[in-house]
Amino acid sequence: MGTDRGLDDRLADLERRFGDPHDRENPIGYTAILAADERAEMLRAGEQTLDEYGLGAEFVPAEHGGRLTRLEHLVDVMRSVYRRDPCLGLGYGSSSLIGAVNVWASGDLEQCRMVADVLLRNRMLACAYHELAHGNDIARNEFEARSTGSGLSLSGKKEVIANVERAAALVIFARTDAKAGGRSHSQILVDRASLSPDSVRYLPRFRSAGMRGVHLGGIEFQDCTVPTDSVVGFAGQGLETALTSFQITRTVLPAMTVGILDTGLRTTIAHVTGRKLYGGTAIDFPYVRSILVGAFLDLLISDCVGTVIARAAHLIPAQLSVYASAAKYLIPKIVIDAMDRLSEVLGSEFYLREGDSAIFQKLLRDVRPAGFGHASGAACQLTILPQLPALARKSWAMEDPVSPALFALDHELPSLRFDRLKISNLGRDQLGASLGFGLDGESDFDAPDREVGQLRALFATEFQDLGNKVAQLSPAEVTPDASSDTYDLASRYAILLAASCCIGVWRHNQNRSDEIISSRSWLIAALGRLADRLKTSAVTVPTQADDYLFAEMMDRFEGRRTFDLAARRVFG
Amino acid sequence: MEIDRDVPLSEYGLDSVYVLALCADIEDHWGVSVEPTLMWDYPTIAGFGNALLELINESRPVS
Numbered sequence: 006m007g008t009d010r011g012l013d014d015r016l017a018d019l020e021r022r023f024g025d026p027h028d029r030e031n032p033i034g035y036t037a038i039l040a041a042d043e044r045a046e047m048l049r050a051g052e053q054t055l056d057e058y059g060l061g062a063e064f065v066p067a068e069h070g071g072r073l074t075r076l077e078h079l080v081d082v083m084r085s086v087y088r089r090d091p092c093l094g095l096g097y098g099s100s101s102l103i104g105a106v107n108v109w110a111s112g113d114l115e116q117c118r119m120v121a122d123v124l125l126r127n128r129m130l131a132c133a134y135h136e137l138a139h140g141n142d143i144a145r146n147e148f149e150a151r152s153t154g155s156g157l158s159l160s161g162k163k164e165v166i167a168n169v170e171r172a173a174a175l176v177i178f179a180r181t182d183a184k185a186g187g188r189s190h191s192q193i194l195v196d197r198a199s200l201s202p203d204s205v206r207y208l209p210r211f212r213s214a215g216m217r218g219v220h221l222g223g224i225e226f227q228d229c230t231v232p233t234d235s236v237v238g239f240a241g242q243g244l245e246t247a248l249t250s251f252q253i254t255r256t257v258l259p260a261m262t263v264g265i266l267d268t269g270l271r272t273t274i275a276h277v278t279g280r281k282l283y284g285g286t287a288i289d290f291p292y293v294r295s296i297l298v299g300a301f302l303d304l305l306i307s308d309c310v311g312t313v314i315a316r317a318a319h320l321i322p323a324q325l326s327v328y329a330s331a332a333k334y335l336i337p338k339i340v341i342d343a344m345d346r347l348s349e350v351l352g353s354e355f356y357l358r359e360g361d362s363a364i365f366q367k368l369l370r371d372v373r374p375a376g377f378g379h380a381s382g383a384a385c386q387l388t389i390l391p392q393l394p395a396l397a398r399k400s401w402a403m404e405d406p407v408s409p410a411l412f413a414l415d416h417e418l419p420s421l422r423f424d425r426l427k428i429s430n431l432g433r434d435q436l437g438a439s440l441g442f443g444l445d446g447e448s449d450f451d452a453p454d455r456e457v458g459q460l461r462a463l464f465a466t467e468f469q470d471l472g473n474k475v476a477q478l479s480p481a482e483v484t485p486d487a488s489s490d491t492y493d494l495a496s497r498y499a500i501l502l503a504a505s506c507c508i509g510v511w512r513h514n515q516n517r518s519d520e521i522i523s524s525r526s527w528l529i530a531a532l533g534r535l536a537d538r539l540k541t542s543a544v545t546v547p548t549q550a551d552d553y554l555f556a557e558m559m560d561r562f563e564g565r566r567t568f569d570l571a572a573r574r575v576f577g
Numbered sequence: 578m579e580i581d582r583d584v585p586l587s588e589y590g591l592d593s594v595y596v597l598a599l600c601a602d603i604e605d606h607w608g609v610s611v612e613p614t615l616m617w618d619y620p621t622i623a624g625f626g627n628a629l630l631e632l633i634n635e636s637r638p639v640s
Contacts, residue, residue, distance in 0.1 A: 144593045185587035187596065187617030244593060245614055387594070395601025429597045429613050432604065480598040 215370030260311025
């Protein structure tokens with residue numbers, strides 16, 4: 006069982022294996038990572054270390070012999086990898102996870118065993134969905150799996166697929182019925198070595214601006230016969246499997262990329278503390294401080310959102326559809342914006358591919374795919390948008406309170422059940438609705454606080470306003486043809502959900518009095534930051550909160566602890 | 578436009594993901610909870626109507 010104790014040991018073990026990132030002789034230090042990036046190769050020593058650690062087991066549910074019991078733990082482990090080298094995170098880790106969740110959700114026992122076996126032996130899984138012509142519009146994918154009586158005949162092309170030439174097994178999204186509609190596709194799970202070489206061709210590698218080490222390839226099948234039982238679930242279940250199982254990856258992948266911002270912030274602080282300008286040290290300039298504190302806040306907000314939504318997957322899985330899309334939409338946006346602002350503080354240093362801060366330019370490139378890879382922001386808005394009218398009408402004003410376990414970090418959670426995920430929320434949204442609780446004069450807070458109260462009221466009013474707007478939308482207005490103003494409603498919703506996450510985490514972790522997230526300074530600053538994103542109010546972070554957060558950030562920097570909720574010890 | 582009861586709605590341009598929006602309206606109107614996948618399983622008006630009718634009848638208390 007993956008207890009917290011087990012997690013701490015695993016994280017310490019991983020960190021020890023990674024060693025000091027600043028040691029130039031360390032084969033998994035920044036010098037080696039940057040050299041591999043220059044060659045557009047995966048860091049071989051890093052992959053070996055992750056083999057020895059057994060990273061693949063983190064993606065395998067405990068019932069199939071792995072270590073996956075809690076999504077937050079998976080995020081914690083992967084965040085360590087992303088902090089070190091995002092290429093290892095994606096190219097060695099997440100891309101296998103994306104394929105595996107399809108099978109955990111809909112595969113039979115035999116298929117689950119096969120995938121577990123691949124991952125437990127530290128081999129890879131490639132998830133072959135993407136066709137350049139269709140992007141995120143997977144319902145129009147053309148790759149075909151035709152029934153021939155004796156098996157399935159695969160024909161078509163999949164492009165920009167991570168590890169397609171290195172993986173032991175492939176999960177292919179294929180059309181199994183020529184008709185349009187939601188029951189025309191299936192995932193096909195195949196052992197790559199079993200494919201007849203005459204009927205498979207690999208396309209040249211796609212070179213990329215960031216994540217340069219990750220092997221992005223393509224594969225073309227021509228009348229390649231595979232056994233009929235390669236179909237994952239029933240024939241035609243594919244779209245449903247994608248829309249449910251990817252809720253898990255849409256939840257955890259953005260939360261992992263918070264690790265990129267952690268290293269970005271650490272690198273920037275290190276630079277500005279040593280930088281003398283105009284007779285002072287750069288870190289003493291108010292402008293520099295406010296950018297740094299802002300990035301620290303953004304990181305904590307992203308972690309709050311990622312953590313609460315990862316907990317929602319366990320606690321209220323039938324409502325994960327909109328939450329996972331909101332996480333996938335918002336967290337990368339926050340993280341990328343924060344990295345961009347940090348690059349301004351680094352000045353010309355962020356542009357250099359050598360020197361003490363050289364890892365930053367790589368991170369700045371590596372973070373971009375978080376915004377468009379595995380469902381673009383717009384695709385996520387399109388999952389949220391059609392559901393908003395029902396959420397507003399049926400849930401926001403009348404929902405049952407959600408269990409405090411959603412926010413209380415020490416609280417146990419029910420185990421993860423892929424079979425409880427649903428393709429839509431069916432009008433339920435307990436996380437969003439909790440933003441409205443405690444209004445109308447009634448206060449359900451233990452310690453009423455005027456400033457906190459005012460901010461909460463601001464968000465609750467925004468939420469009501471959003472409710473009024475979306476309730477009027479007709480089904481025809483919540484489709485891909487929606488106007489940009491309508492798309493914007495989905496963004497506003499995601500920001501309001503983030504506020505709900507931050508308030509919930511603050512409120513339900515007051516027992517952790519030594520920690521920043523139980524402080525009112527943090528909450529006020531975080532809500533101010535989110536209010537800025539809504540662009541509706543002039544809430545600014547009070548200066549004293551700035552000082553408090555700055556001190557906490559520097560304490561973590563000097564104490565070599567992570568900037569997220571867990572504030573764990575790291576190696577440098 | 579005339580909608581043929583036996584032609585899949587997707588042929589009229591109803592995207593398979595639009596069903597996320599429609600199910601809540603159906604529930605508001607008929608008072609039954611409908612899984613969006615029902616519309617994928619019964620893609621024509623005739624088929625979906627029958628499946629919906631069955632759900633509505635099931636949800637009515639037997640008098």
